Amino acid sequence: MPELQDIVAQIVEEVRAEKDHGTASDALPQLAGADLDKVGLAVVTADCEVAVAGDADEPFSLQSISKVFSLTLALEAYGEDVWKRVGREPSGDPFNSIIDLERHEGFPRNPFINAGALVVVDLLLDRAEGDEADLVRSLLVRLAGDENVRIDEEIASSDASSSYTNQALANFAKSFGNLNHSVDSVIEAYTRQCSLSLSSRDLAKAGRFLMNNGADPEAGTILADGHSARQIASLMMTCGQYDGSGEFAARVGLPAKSGIAGGILAVAPRMASIAVWSPGLDKNGNSMLGTLALAKLSQRTGWSVFG
Numbered sequence: 547m548p549e550l551q552d553i554v555a556q557i558v559e560e561v562r563a564e565k566d567h568g569t570a571s572d573a574l575p576q577l578a579g580a581d582l583d584k585v586g587l588a589v590v591t592a593d594c595e596v597a598v599a600g601d602a603d604e605p606f607s608l609q610s611i612s613k614v615f616s617l618t619l620a621l622e623a624y625g626e627d628v629w630k631r632v633g634r635e636p637s638g639d640p641f642n643s644i645i646d647l648e649r650h651e652g653f654p655r656n657p658f659i660n661a662g663a664l665v666v667v668d669l670l671l672d673r674a675e676g677d678e679a680d681l682v683r684s685l686l687v688r689l690a691g692d693e694n695v696r697i698d699e700e701i702a703s704s705d706a707s708s709s710y711t712n713q714a715l716a717n718f719a720k721s722f723g724n725l726n727h728s729v730d731s732v733i734e735a736y737t738r739q740c741s742l743s744l745s746s747r748d749l750a751k752a753g754r755f756l757m758n759n760g761a762d763p764e765a766g767t768i769l770a771d772g773h774s775a776r777q778i779a780s781l782m783m784t785c786g787q788y789d790g791s792g793e794f795a796a797r798v799g800l801p802a803k804s805g806i807a808g809g810i811l812a813v814a815p816r817m818a819s820i821a822v823w824s825p826g827l828d829k830n831g832n833s834m835l836g837t838l839a840l841a842k843l844s845q846r847t848g849w850s851v852f853g
């Protein structure tokens with residue numbers, strides 16, 4: 547097999563040459579204006595080899611990828627009790643859909659759709675004294691070993707002012723008694739958490755504990771119960787790309803979580819943590835070139851949870 551660095555560089559070159567780079571999210575003006583030619587790919591292996599190419603050092607907002615890290619904190623704090631508030635089933639609906647919340651009486655299908663993430667934020671607010679996003683930031687700083695992980699305040703304030711659907715989801719959950727804090731405080735913490743910005747290189751580092759049963763090679767124990775880390779990976783596999791999760795599993799075969807800024811965090815258990823960023827999205831809101839890059843990487847390395 548060629549050197550990992552050569553594979554990574556080659557893949558970035560190939561995906562950049564694609565004709566269709568997808569469409570930037572129009573949810574926020576800061577995302578809508580993104581440069582669709584940007585592609586960053588970073589891989590950190592179990593023995594700490596780092597391979598990066600393209601725009602891997604350029605920061606982007608995590609958006610829904612932040613849900614992996616808030617769920618990590620919630621599982622460490624509450625263990626299996628988390629599943630009394632949120633389910634573990636794929637929804638087959640878009641990330642901000644409200645339909646299932648009505649059908650299941652305020653019990654979100656999983657923690658990676660917006661409704662589920664809002665309930666997880668609500669849980670964490672009990673521990674965070676108001677600053678839930680800073681709790682998530684501290685975890686990312688610890689994992690990435692980089693103090694530069696920051697909340698992009700411009701994205702945070704613009705997201706908060708346009709979050710009518712998320713407010714509807716939070717109100718709905720609250721009307722069924724599945725939100726303890728005020729809708730405003732949950733929305734504020736959630737939008738700040740989504741605005742956490744870091745590079746693909748740092749994100750790949752931050753995902754290492756997931757390939758390793760909850761232990762990070764530098765930061766130490768993140769999830770004391772290895773089962774929790776495997777649960778997160780299983781949810782990434784089944785729910786990480788929303789209504790595109792089945793197609794993604796068939797193409798890439800790795801647990802992964804996407805965000806509407808174009809980032810994807812993927813995990814090859816015991817092998818590598820991978821982060822890719824390219825702002826153009828496909829019809830399900832997942833990075834188009836990012837998904838293609840991961841498909842190529844899994845083919846060329848043989849990394850797949852399906853053997």
Ligand code: GLN
Nearest residue numbers: 609610641660740805806
């Ligand atoms: N901040 C976005 C939202 O709440 C995150 C969604 C996403 O990345 N899919 O809608």
